[in-house]
Amino acid sequence: MKILFLTPYPAGEAPSQRFRFEQYFPALQERGIAYTERSFLDLATWRILYKPGHQAAKIWGIVKGFGRRVKHMLEVPGHDYVFIHREITPIGPPIFEWVVAKLLGKKIIYDFDDAIWMALTSKHNQMAAVVKWHSKVASICRWSYKVSCGNDFLCDYARQFNPRVVLNPTTIDTVNLHNRTNPQTSEKVVLGWTGTHSNMVYLASLLPVLRRLEEKYDFTFRVISNQDPQLDLKSFDYVPWQKATEIADLVQFNAGVMPLEEKISPLSLGKCGFKALQYMSLGIPAVASPVGVNTKIVTNNVDGFLCETEDDWYQALARLIEDAELRRRLGANAQRTVRERYSVLSNTENFIRLFSAADAGLPQVATNSAAVPATAHQ
The missing domain is CATH 3.40.50.2000 (Glycogen Phosphorylase B;)
Incomplete structure (x- = not known):
């Protein structure tokens, strides 16, 4: 089995990626499952993304990201599953997701850990609000083989569009990372x-x-x-x-x-x-x-x-x-x-089952039409 992880940010940098799926990569290797991770942003753009200024470099980083995604599409046919965290591109309609699901016929595992369909952005990202296209989340849910959500609220949203929804909590690596204990002996709290x-x-x-x-x-x-x-x-x-x-x-x-x-x-x-x-x-x-x-x-x-x-x-x-x-x-x-x-150890099998057809707890999904559904631009 081969899995292609399409992520927003460079490997090992963003907490949502590290704690939702990257920390399960050793478990995939132990089971002989091959994986590749490809990000929209390169490391240089990631390092300035939330810093003030650098507007030209940020715009160029976004442009390069779309070019990277075109190249990534060439890798999709060589994989059995495509794991999408949040979205393939941070702006615009879900064209790449449609290509993966409909033109290339791959099984998408769609993962999100925030209410990313809500058209709310922070004051730091007003420009992004115009082009985010939040409603694409519903379309990606429909096209996905399974949807992986971080809590029940997110699961309830996803089930409106796809019955094959898995509660996959954000977890902690209690063996290799969060493996210390505060003894509570400090004089000043x-x-x-x-x-x-x-x-x-x-x-x-x-x-x-x-x-x-x-x-x-x-x-x-x-x-x-x-x-x-x-x-x-x-x-x-x-x-x-x-x-x-x-x-x-x-x-x-x-x-x-x-x-x-x-x-x-x-x-x-x-x-x-x-x-x-x-x-x-x-x-x-x-x-x-x-x-x-x-x-x-x-x-x-x-x-x-x-x-x-x-x-x-x-x-x-x-x-x-x-x-x-x-x-x-x-x-x-x-x-x-x-x-x-909420540990990696307690949730590993739940995560691995995302890439299994034999999951009796989830209903089967009918094959969708290859036509692109209308998606409102928000």
Whole structure:
């Protein structure tokens, strides 16, 4: 068997790719399954993509990406499956996906871990909103052999267009990567958040809570990200995200926060809880909003806390600051939750079955017409 992975970003660079499928590549090799990974963006464009300026280089990188995709189409016939993460091209209609499914007759495994069909973009990407063509997600779902989704909300959307939908959670490699434990012995407690700049909007709801905590406790609120949010807090500390040190930096958290608000963005329901999983895998209690998949990942007062109101957040974080034994107990339970339900080891067979015809849990799909369905441009 041969699988062609068509990805947005260079191999080993983007968290969504690393934690949804790239970390299963050794399992494919062990089973004698050959694979090839091809990205839309080259490494040079990826490195400047989220930096201000460089507009000419970014545009040229996109143009080159389309040229790369034309070459990649020549590789498709030599593979049994084509695994598409999010989309083959970041802008425009799903022409390449149609070519793969209809002209070349290949089985598509379509994978996504966000509500990418929603026409919402951050203020950093206003230009992209015009040409994203969000409605293509529905078409790609229809043309796919199977659809792999990161949570139930995403699965429910995909099932409108294709009955062969697999819940494939974002998982943690507890053997080779997230394999440390915070002993919870530090004298000064570190509360932390990690994520990209586009999700920093959710931190605003925590600022009043953190300021209240600062009046009573001496602690550090640390943000690990690709941009400095420059929060107006005396407890604030910023650590630039680096792939080489991400685990060593994360394991210094004594508790990790994951605030979400559906009223800020409906995209919250599509989140796959990865922040919480990262914290929990390292023995760090997760304190999260009860939104979307968070309510399935975190069990309140067992392996973390689910907090809805400002007072909920204050009480939970205050308890964790004060009580090291509570942090250890919740952290140990959190690691068990990840190992049993959200680890690479626990999900490997589920992932491998994506590339199997003998999956009794999924219905068969009728052969589609080769005509290109109309797709609204959003």
